[in-house]
Amino acid sequence: MTINSTSLTVIPPVAGPTPELVLRRTRILRLPRSPKVIAGLVILVLFGLLAIIGRWIAPYSPNATDQQHWVQHVLVPGTGAATGFPASYYPLPLPPSAAHWLGTTVFAQDVWSQLLAATQATVVVGLLAAAIATVLSVLFGVTAGYLGGGADEGLSLIANVFLAIPGLPLLIVLADYVPSAGSSVVLVASIIAVTTWAYTSRTLRAQTLSLRNRDFVEASRVMGEGRLRIILVEVLPNLVPIVAASFLFTALSAIGAYVAIAFLGLAGSPTSSPPGLWNWGEMLREGFANNAVRGGWWWWWAPPGLCIALLGTGLALLNFGIDEFINPRLRTAGLSRKTARKAGIGTRPKLGMTPVAHHPPVAVASVRTVAEASRLRDTAEPVLEIRGLSVDYGYDEEAVHAVVDCDLVLRRGQVLGLAGESGSGKTTLALAAIRLLRAPALISAGQVLFHSKPISGDGPAGTIDMLSATDDQLRAIRWSEIAVVLQSSLNALNPVITIGAQFDDLLRVHRPALAESARWARSGALLDMVGMNADRLRSYPHELSGGMRQRAMIAMAIALEPQVMILDEPTTALDVVTQREILQELIGLRDRIGFATLFITHDLSLLVELADEIAVMYAGRLMERAPATSLFHAPRLPYTYALLHCFPPMHGPRVPMEGLKGSPPDMRDLPPGCAFHPRCQWALPRCRQEVPRLAPLNGSPREVACWLHREGTTVPPELAQPEPASMRPRRPETVGQAGGT
Amino acid sequence: MRALLRRLGVYLLAAWVALTVSFLLPRVVPGNPVAGAVARASQSGNCNSQCVEAIEAQLGFNVHTSLWDQYVQYWGNLGHGNLGQSWSENASVSSLIISYLPWTLGLLLIATAVSFIAGTAVGVLMAWRRGSWLDWVLPVATFFSALPYFFLALVLVLILGKTGTMLKVFPSLFGYDIYGVTPGLNGPYIASIIGHAILPAVTVVLASTAGFILAMRNNMITTMDEDFVLVAQAKGLPAKWVIWYAARNALLPVVANFTVAISLVVAGQILVEIVFNYPGIGFHLYDALGKLDYSLVQGIFVVITLVVLAANLLADVVYVLIDPRARQMA
Ligand SMILES: Nc1ncnc2c1ncn2[C@@H]1O[C@H](COP(=O)(O)OP(=O)(O)OP(=O)(O)O)[C@@H](O)[C@H]1O
Ligand code: SF4
Ligand SMILES: [Mg+2]
Numbered sequence A: 001m002t003i004n005s006t007s008l009t010v011i012p013p014v015a016g017p018t019p020e021l022v023l024r025r026t027r028i029l030r031l032p033r034s035p036k037v038i039a040g041l042v043i044l045v046l047f048g049l050l051a052i053i054g055r056w057i058a059p060y061s062p063n064a065t066d067q068q069h070w071v072q073h074v075l076v077p078g079t080g081a082a083t084g085f086p087a088s089y090y091p092l093p094l095p096p097s098a099a100h101w102l103g104t105t106v107f108a109q110d111v112w113s114q115l116l117a118a119t120q121a122t123v124v125v126g127l128l129a130a131a132i133a134t135v136l137s138v139l140f141g142v143t144a145g146y147l148g149g150g151a152d153e154g155l156s157l158i159a160n161v162f163l164a165i166p167g168l169p170l171l172i173v174l175a176d177y178v179p180s181a182g183s184s185v186v187l188v189a190s191i192i193a194v195t196t197w198a199y200t201s202r203t204l205r206a207q208t209l210s211l212r213n214r215d216f217v218e219a220s221r222v223m224g225e226g227r228l229r230i231i232l233v234e235v236l237p238n239l240v241p242i243v244a245a246s247f248l249f250t251a252l253s254a255i256g257a258y259v260a261i262a263f264l265g266l267a268g269s270p271t272s273s274p275p276g277l278w279n280w281g282e283m284l285r286e287g288f289a290n291n292a293v294r295g296g297w298w299w300w301w302a303p304p305g306l307c308i309a310l311l312g313t314g315l316a317l318l319n320f321g322i323d324e325f326i327n328p329r330l331r332t333a334g335l336s337r338k339t340a341r342k343a344g345i346g347t348r349p350k351l352g353m354t355p356v357a358h359h360p361p362v363a364v365a366s367v368r369t370v371a372e373a374s375r376l377r378d379t380a381e382p383v384l385e386i387r388g389l390s391v392d393y394g395y396d397e398e399a400v401h402a403v404v405d406c407d408l409v410l411r412r413g414q415v416l417g418l419a420g421e422s423g424s425g426k427t428t429l430a431l432a433a434i435r436l437l438r439a440p441a442l443i444s445a446g447q448v449l450f451h452s453k454p455i456s457g458d459g460p461a462g463t464i465d466m467l468s469a470t471d472d473q474l475r476a477i478r479w480s481e482i483a484v485v486l487q488s489s490l491n492a493l494n495p496v497i498t499i500g501a502q503f504d505d506l507l508r509v510h511r512p513a514l515a516e517s518a519r520w521a522r523s524g525a526l527l528d529m530v531g532m533n534a535d536r537l538r539s540y541p542h543e544l545s546g547g548m549r550q551r552a553m554i555a556m557a558i559a560l561e562p563q564v565m566i567l568d569e570p571t572t573a574l575d576v577v578t579q580r581e582i583l584q585e586l587i588g589l590r591d592r593i594g595f596a597t598l599f600i601t602h603d604l605s606l607l608v609e610l611a612d613e614i615a616v617m618y619a620g621r622l623m624e625r626a627p628a629t630s631l632f633h634a635p636r637l638p639y640t641y642a643l644l645h646c647f648p649p650m651h652g653p654r655v656p657m658e659g660l661k662g663s664p665p666d667m668r669d670l671p672p673g674c675a676f677h678p679r680c681q682w683a684l685p686r687c688r689q690e691v692p693r694l695a696p697l698n699g700s701p702r703e704v705a706c707w708l709h710r711e712g713t714t715v716p717p718e719l720a721q722p723e724p725a726s727m728r729p730r731r732p733e734t735v736g737q738a739g740g741t
Numbered sequence B: 001m002r003a004l005l006r007r008l009g010v011y012l013l014a015a016w017v018a019l020t021v022s023f024l025l026p027r028v029v030p031g032n033p034v035a036g037a038v039a040r041a042s043q044s045g046n047c048n049s050q051c052v053e054a055i056e057a058q059l060g061f062n063v064h065t066s067l068w069d070q071y072v073q074y075w076g077n078l079g080h081g082n083l084g085q086s087w088s089e090n091a092s093v094s095s096l097i098i099s100y101l102p103w104t105l106g107l108l109l110i111a112t113a114v115s116f117i118a119g120t121a122v123g124v125l126m127a128w129r130r131g132s133w134l135d136w137v138l139p140v141a142t143f144f145s146a147l148p149y150f151f152l153a154l155v156l157v158l159i160l161g162k163t164g165t166m167l168k169v170f171p172s173l174f175g176y177d178i179y180g181v182t183p184g185l186n187g188p189y190i191a192s193i194i195g196h197a198i199l200p201a202v203t204v205v206l207a208s209t210a211g212f213i214l215a216m217r218n219n220m221i222t223t224m225d226e227d228f229v230l231v232a233q234a235k236g237l238p239a240k241w242v243i244w245y246a247a248r249n250a251l252l253p254v255v256a257n258f259t260v261a262i263s264l265v266v267a268g269q270i271l272v273e274i275v276f277n278y279p280g281i282g283f284h285l286y287d288a289l290g291k292l293d294y295s296l297v298q299g300i301f302v303v304i305t306l307v308v309l310a311a312n313l314l315a316d317v318v319y320v321l322i323d324p325r326a327r328q329m330a
Helices: A035-057 A111-147 A149-164 A167-177 A179-183 A185-212 A215-222 A227-263 A280-289 A298-326 A337-343 A364-374 A426-433 A471-477 A499-510 A516-529 A534-538 A546-558 A576-593 A604-610 A628-633 A638-644 A732-738 B002-028 B033-043 B049-059 B067-079 B093-128 B133-146 B149-160 B187-224 B227-234 B239-256 B258-276 B281-290 B294-322 B324-329
Strands: A071-075 A089-092 A382-393 A400-411 A415-419 A441-452 A462-465 A482-485 A564-568 A596-601 A613-618 A621-627
Touching: A035 A111, A035 A298, A111 A149, A111 A185, A111 A227, A111 A280, A111 A298, A149 A185, A149 B002, A149 B258, A149 B294, A167 A185, A167 A227, A167 B002, A167 B258, A167 B281, A167 B294, A185 A227, A215 A227, A227 A280, A227 A298, A227 B258, A280 A298, A280 B149, A298 B133, A298 B149, A382 A426, A382 A596, A400 A415, A400 A426, A400 A441, A400 A596, A400 A621, A415 A426, A415 A604, A426 A441, A426 A482, A426 A564, A426 A596, A482 A546, A482 B227, A499 A516, A499 A534, A499 A546, A516 A534, A516 A546, A546 A576, A576 A604, A596 A604, A604 A613, A604 A628, A604 A638, A613 A628, A613 A638, A621 A628, A621 A638, B002 B067, B002 B294, B093 B133, B093 B187, B093 B239, B093 B258, B093 B281, B093 B294, B133 B187, B149 B187, B149 B258, B187 B239, B187 B258, B227 B239, B239 B258, B239 B294, B258 B281, B258 B294, B281 B294, B294 B324
Parallel strands: A415 A596, A415 A613, A482 A564, A564 A596
Antiparallel strands: A071 A089, A382 A400, A382 A441, A441 A462, A613 A621
16 A cells, blocks of 8 residues: 655655645546546445445344254364364354355354444444544644644654554554443544554645645735635645545555454454444454364355455555556556557567657668758758657557657757747657657657767767667667757756766766776766866765756766767756856867757747757647748748747847747647647638648748748748848857847 | 654654553553453453452552552663563563564564565566566555455465465464474474464565555656656666666655554564464464453553664664765754
């Protein structure tokens, strides 16, 4: 049984594994409709029904003895003359028959009737105890988390003390001194609740603590709403999934505890006075005490045991559903053989290698010549060629087509900018090229060719078809030839090992000839190159600032002198000054090592300084591609135009802001035709039906996917500005000063 | 060190609470149910005069001192390791517990170690090979995690135990062959101990592994989605290293939640010992309950609590050792 783990209260929440549980204002608990959840619900409903109607459908009273069928005095197996144990006799329990569906006990009582009575008591005690414990834990947890300070300390201390004391022994001692508890459902349930509430209270406290600082709670506080009101209206609804999980978890613990104390004979015997309740633990106790196992009378002891296990499984399965609701990462199923076959994936997918569907290996030599022949006008030779690449998330009809039919060529020593709104598929496109996307990603079409000429080291040379490369080939290329700096480098470093160790593993794998001391020296030199002290090798990631972590990542990225560097918004999380410094360093390194760069960003004005060429993406498609200055000063695509006018440019002349109307489209439900048409101020009737393809614009080295630029339409003046006089992108030295103008 | 000291403080407080509860319960429970029980039991012959005397003495019937004085005396006794006298065994509770403890601790240590290691390993494998046949472990593990320990014990006795009816392979009664071997440092005795520990240990392992599997699988899946794992893959590290990186991080919450796990295992083992008549602390707790030997019951409760608290402290120390962030705070 698991509730998603929160860590010890005084030790800070561990990185990563503690998921962001509650994201939005008030989420309803909508369980995923998986077989697990359905099975769990069916089991729970079944037991719920039995608990309610059991009283009426029971054929006998659970205590009644069936004198008519009772066969007396049977030798207990394993005793008697030959065994060394003194002979002992028991009445013979009857096996299942028409009169007794589950047979009888040794006292000739009907097992089925006992089971029904026991189901009621067990379920009621379980639910009641869970309800009491949940109320207790909500009271303690939420109050502690919300009030903070001294109240929090005190309440948490109480919870922690209760958590540390083992529940069952305490329960045993308590039940032992309150023998009458057995006859009172409420008393039993209360005692159990007292021993089980603490765990969930801790979880709730942690959650409340994190909610407390969310914007909307903060806002209500500023507006002067009362504490109680905030807790009831703003905080509690957000805790519903966790409270539900806690309830199921305590119900399971409570049933386990009740059955356990009953098995120990502490929950009151149904035949004593005051009479205790029939419950599954009591049935097992009687069976055990009367040698039911040795006698082979399985019908007596197996049903209550299986009931416990079944009900427990039902609760646990339902809890799984809640876990998956709280933490959607658990939901994405793995790629089974069957799904893989259906999706057209040939080989068994390996961890860390995005699967590729329907991919005939590219006849590398011929493609290369074709590519080169058709690109005669390009001076720099291509290093990474992406052709017609499509990527889906999901393997069936409901898959999201996150990247559709994209062509992109990265040339040696150049910077290719990739721009677009959030969710347009930039990261997906870039990571697909090195097959780094995780499940449920699937590369559904296209080619990626890597023309490798290693700068240093002994990486593979020649043209490599990335989509049919084996995992060994890919591993050899990764980082050594194509390095990546991820979008959010804050979590890109392994929190439990030092920075030095994270350089070391890299060098050990890709440069096996280097001795340990040489690896260490090289790592230090690399840190030095990005302006960090080599001592930092001994630091753990949490000891570094965000900027330092990013620098460390960049130092790591250049460690093996790669031919291609994929920079996915390398500076978004940083302040402007640090951003500038880091970009400067990157450009310096580029000039020194000469890698080609795929630079992903939202910020077109940044790209115009850095990039040789810019590609603009919208809703998974490339929509415009042009030399950086052309694109910036004379956009041809309405979307590019809107993008350029929605951020105030950081430098250069201010242009009146017109902005980008509407929000990015939902990738699961794209409009037909040009996906941009609902937001396009120049949309044509044709745009609603036909998807425009990327096509060269007559007479220029640029391409655009827009119906406005096809014959027979007049291009609005905003999109027909003259090409700027041929300009080289500005060199890095000027980047720093540009901001001041 | 500070975080660890704070935890130590929590555990000391917990120990104090447990001891005080065990002091107060017999003295303040309304209606004096123990006396009622004594009366009933002595009628049915379950409790001889010695028993009645012992219980009455313990309840403080004949002691004309205030509750506070009794409390002071209780702590004084505890300070000397004096947990009272067991009337049923006619020996001091502490000496009795010392003779029971090795059985329980041995079983607990071995079973917890095995189930922790096996459970985490299987959990890691399941997260690694999602979509393979290993997915079937999930419902099976869920079922096992819901199975009461003592029920599993009964089933194992039936199928494998010598006192069962089917295969009769492993001894399933007592801690060693009480008729065949003499206790001491001799081969047959040790062999007998090992043989008799197999079924109880298998029960505890089977029942507790499932919890570790589920917890580790979930943490592992969540961790594998972290950026640093993606970076490890982007770095071209071999798959095994990547898994190791993720597993090392996914283990942290499991260790942090060890408190809950160990309480459950201890509770389960008490019941398992009863089913197997295994001469540890759990079985004797049951025995003492039946004999109304309250001083023994309380002594055992106190010692179990202390053992669990010690295990918690150990888990905290391990946590601090494996998480550099906690180390910095500690
Ligand atoms: N694991 C996933 N499952 C389903 N859909 C996904 C998954 N990952 C991404 N997507 C979808 O794919 C689309 C492209 O995502 P991607 O991360 O490539 O966008 P992006 O352009 O990099 O955006 P940003 O600028 O915010 O980083 C998004 O619409 C997103 O919703
Ligand atoms: S194709 Fe039509 S809708 Fe799309 S950008 Fe061009 S004009 Fe606008
Ligand atoms: Mg992105």
